[in-house]
Amino acid sequence: MDGTAGTKIDLKKELDAYRARRGEFRVVDVPPMRYLMLDGHGDPNSSPEFAESVESLYPLAYAMKFASKRALGRDYVVPPLEGLWWADDMTAFTSARDTSAWEWTLMLMVPEWLDGAACAAAVAQVRAKGGAPRLDEVRFEELAEGLCVQTLHVGSFDDEGPVLDRMHGEFIPGQGLTLAGKHHEIYLSDFRRVAPEKQRTILRQPVV
Known part of the structure; x- marks a missing residue:
């Protein structure tokens, strides 16, 4: 992703790490990438902290995009929202789906x-333009995931459990790999506007 002057690039179309197919588990080597990040805890459907995080990340991302276009002549599509998810007991993401136990970035x-x-x-x-709820908590950080397994899930977040069960319990050990790092989701659809049954989400799990 070289951001050639005068072109507008879509990073999710340029990078292999953002490619996934429904019903297919794929091993991919994800390069280190840098992100705007905010941490939180609990159910994303009811947590004010979650909504405030979304409201804080996007204004900052667009400010960086417009500054890049204006100062460098390098324009790009703001990439999709992503999330790292974890819990003390990772079955909270699969069979139990205990949202109260979730930690997220x-x-x-x-x-x-x-x-x-x-x-x-x-x-x-x-x-200067009025701020954002969690603006002062945003951090700029590199994430190096390396080898990962990922797939495309189409449908409600609540229906991810069986897909993750197959990924974690069948495909990954079947490849001689083990889980390493945090469950990663890439929201190709805007879940604030797209019906649950039509949502497209990349599910990623780092492995070794």
């Missing part, structure tokens, strides 16, 4: 040509 990926200084400038810009 919401993320928006940032192109490689933008750095921490660009993020800090965007934070100042958003603050």
Whole structure:
């Protein structure tokens, strides 16, 4: 993703790490990428912290996008929202689906040509325009996942359990691999606007 001047790139179409098919588990080597991140806890459907995180990440991401276009001539589509999810007992994501036990980090990926200084400038810009609920808590950080297994899930988040059971309990051990790192979701659909049965989500699990 070189962000060539004068072109508008869509990072989720450029990167192999954002490709997945429904009904297919695929092993992919994910390169280190940098993100805007916010942490939280609990049920995303009822947590004010979750909604405030979404409301804080997007203004910052768009401020960075417009600054990139204006100052560098490099325009891009803001990547989809992503989330890391974990719990003390990972069955909270599969059979139990105990949302009260969930810990999460919401993320928006940032192109490689933008750095921490660009993020800090965007934070100042958003603050000057009225701020965002959790603006001062956003961090700019690299995530290095490496080898992962992923698939495309179409449907409600509540229906992910059987897919994750097959990924964790059948495919991954069947490949001689073991789970390593946090469950990762990439929301190709805007879950605020798309009906649950039509939502498209990449489910990713780092492995070794």
